[in-house]
Amino acid sequence: MRLRLESHGTNFDKRAVLREHPIFRVLGAELIERLASYAHTKTVAAGTTIFAKGDVGASLFAVCGGTVKISNRSLDGKDAVFNLINVGEIFGEIALLDGRPRTADALAMTDCELMVIDRREFVPLVEGRPDVALKMIEVFCARLRHTSEQIEDVLFLDFPTRLAKTLLWLAKTAKSSPQGKVRITQREIGQIIGMSRESINKQLRIWEQRKWLRLERGGVVVLSPDPLAEIAGAGQPAPD
Amino acid sequence: MRLRLESHGTNFDKRAVLREHPIFRVLGAELIERLASYAHTKTVAAGTTIFAKGDVGASLFAVCGGTVKISNRSLDGKDAVFNLINVGEIFGEIALLDGRPRTADALAMTDCELMVIDRREFVPLVEGRPDVALKMIEVFCARLRHTSEQIEDVLFLDFPTRLAKTLLWLAKTAKSSPQGKVRITQREIGQIIGMSRESINKQLRIWEQRKWLRLERGGVVVLSPDPLAEIAGAGQPAPD
DNA sequence: TCCCTTACGTGAAGTGTCTCACGTCCAGAT
DNA sequence: ATCTGGACGTGAGACACTTCACGTAAGGGA
Numbered sequence: 315m316r317l318r319l320e321s322h323g324t325n326f327d328k329r330a331v332l333r334e335h336p337i338f339r340v341l342g343a344e345l346i347e348r349l350a351s352y353a354h355t356k357t358v359a360a361g362t363t364i365f366a367k368g369d370v371g372a373s374l375f376a377v378c379g380g381t382v383k384i385s386n387r388s389l390d391g392k393d394a395v396f397n398l399i400n401v402g403e404i405f406g407e408i409a410l411l412d413g414r415p416r417t418a419d420a421l422a423m424t425d426c427e428l429m430v431i432d433r434r435e436f437v438p439l440v441e442g443r444p445d446v447a448l449k450m451i452e453v454f455c456a457r458l459r460h461t462s463e464q465i466e467d468v469l470f471l472d473f474p475t476r477l478a479k480t481l482l483w484l485a486k487t488a489k490s491s492p493q494g495k496v497r498i499t500q501r502e503i504g505q506i507i508g509m510s511r512e513s514i515n516k517q518l519r520i521w522e523q524r525k526w527l528r529l530e531r532g533g534v535v536v537l538s539p540d541p542l543a544e545i546a547g548a549g550q551p552a553p554d
Numbered sequence: 555m556r557l558r559l560e561s562h563g564t565n566f567d568k569r570a571v572l573r574e575h576p577i578f579r580v581l582g583a584e585l586i587e588r589l590a591s592y593a594h595t596k597t598v599a600a601g602t603t604i605f606a607k608g609d610v611g612a613s614l615f616a617v618c619g620g621t622v623k624i625s626n627r628s629l630d631g632k633d634a635v636f637n638l639i640n641v642g643e644i645f646g647e648i649a650l651l652d653g654r655p656r657t658a659d660a661l662a663m664t665d666c667e668l669m670v671i672d673r674r675e676f677v678p679l680v681e682g683r684p685d686v687a688l689k690m691i692e693v694f695c696a697r698l699r700h701t702s703e704q705i706e707d708v709l710f711l712d713f714p715t716r717l718a719k720t721l722l723w724l725a726k727t728a729k730s731s732p733q734g735k736v737r738i739t740q741r742e743i744g745q746i747i748g749m750s751r752e753s754i755n756k757q758l759r760i761w762e763q764r765k766w767l768r769l770e771r772g773g774v775v776v777l778s779p780d781p782l783a784e785i786a787g788a789g790q791p792a793p794d
Numbered sequence: 795t796c797c798c799t800t801a802c803g804t805g806a807a808g809t810g811t812c813t814c815a816c817g818t819c820c821a822g823a824t
Numbered sequence: 825a826t827c828t829g830g831a832c833g834t835g836a837g838a839c840a841c842t843t844c845a846c847g848t849a850a851g852g853g854a
Contacts, residue, residue, distance in 0.1 A: 386702075388710035396702065411688075412695040417702050440684065440691075447687035448651075448680065454694035455652040461701045462626075462636065462657050468708055469748045470628035473811080499831065508709045510812055515833065531820065531831065713840085739801065750842060755803065771801060771850060 326427055328353055331378050335402060337449045352435040356428045364420040365406065372433035374410040377401055380426030385505065386418045395506040397460070400487065407453060410436060468508060476507045477517055479546040485536045494536035566667055568593055571618050575642060577689045592675040596668045604660040605646065612673035614650040617643055620666030625745065626658045635746040637700070640727065647693060650676060708748060716747045717757055719786040725776045734776035
């Protein structure tokens, strides 16, 4: 594991992050100050495991920089990616609030800057501030909608449709460079939609020949999102 | 659709249900009284659609009797069952709290007695009572854990393992008569785990020949749960 | 009582995806 | 400058599951 990055305490402004964050900005300046004094920051290198499934640690993480992969490894080594968490989002909120073991692994895909808030500090805050509780509930609702949609997709949609959908999601959501370039390996795409690397490759090559995208080592450049969106949105027919 | 059941207002004690319910019993007698006066009851016959995906109605349902199926229909008519809700549980909490359209269909599998609480009444309650908010968050956490596990299962486990697991879940959770008899059709089992009726039938017959269970019209009787539990728990190998 | 719908049982044929096997190319390490 | 591991490309074969087609049986309504 490379260590290109040193962990040196606070290297970004916790208060600013909290003030800008959709969940925490409902707090007044006073509570933000209080939270910021509790929270500590953490800088981790790409490849670091932030927590693993089964861990009992109960903290909330806010991503201040980088991308975190929420995934899950089966007994025979297969990986399933549930979600990618980017700047301004949070993760680990389930174990934070019910105190039970973590349901998945969290892995830093890139070098990451994280803010860590502990259950001991957060739960009293929620108890005293119903509006924070409601914000958290909103987060849970969004997660639940996302997860339900994932199940739906796996059960209902065929492979090209899911791939198109995932590609667009990655291009929109994740760390895509200026012109829709998504930095992700084909193997990782396979782990997100639960298919083999080879299958991903075959479909992507078909689309590359149609000039809808361009394949590079460690990345995909989406050239024309529209036909992909049509496939993704079509729901059933799925032309190819 | 038969109408063996008449809908005649309050035919069970709302207050008693609220007092006994894991979520609502944290409220004092006063708030229970207030909620009970807001909530109305509803009795629906088996087969009734309680709400459909895309509906904007924002109410919470508590099941006071019967079983409700939370499912989802694909464009080509396939059904996926996300969850079965039994006595003492609630459903519809996502749309209740974020006010967005329903993510799934809710269908009465049996004649059902429901209690309905509206967003207008519930949200102010949550705002005023952080402990209720925390209880709701617990419900969300449980849902999220269940849903994540479903995804894991679909992606990682092979067919017999999933079937064994589902069978045991049904026997424990659902409306099983005294000796592990589960009242469910093979088609419905297929919809829960996302496989064809024929595949379900073939595997069940293998197990029937081993005397692990007995098949009946509209039901499965689990005779010896232990070997099934072993298959379900095995995780990967999956003997058959 | 006779339908007629629904559920179960079962084989044959078709097919999508995985696995395996291989080769190529690139990037960073030594 | 070479080595070496990872990522991509691509075909052949295997196999699990689906679909289709059919038959049987049970229950409910007219």
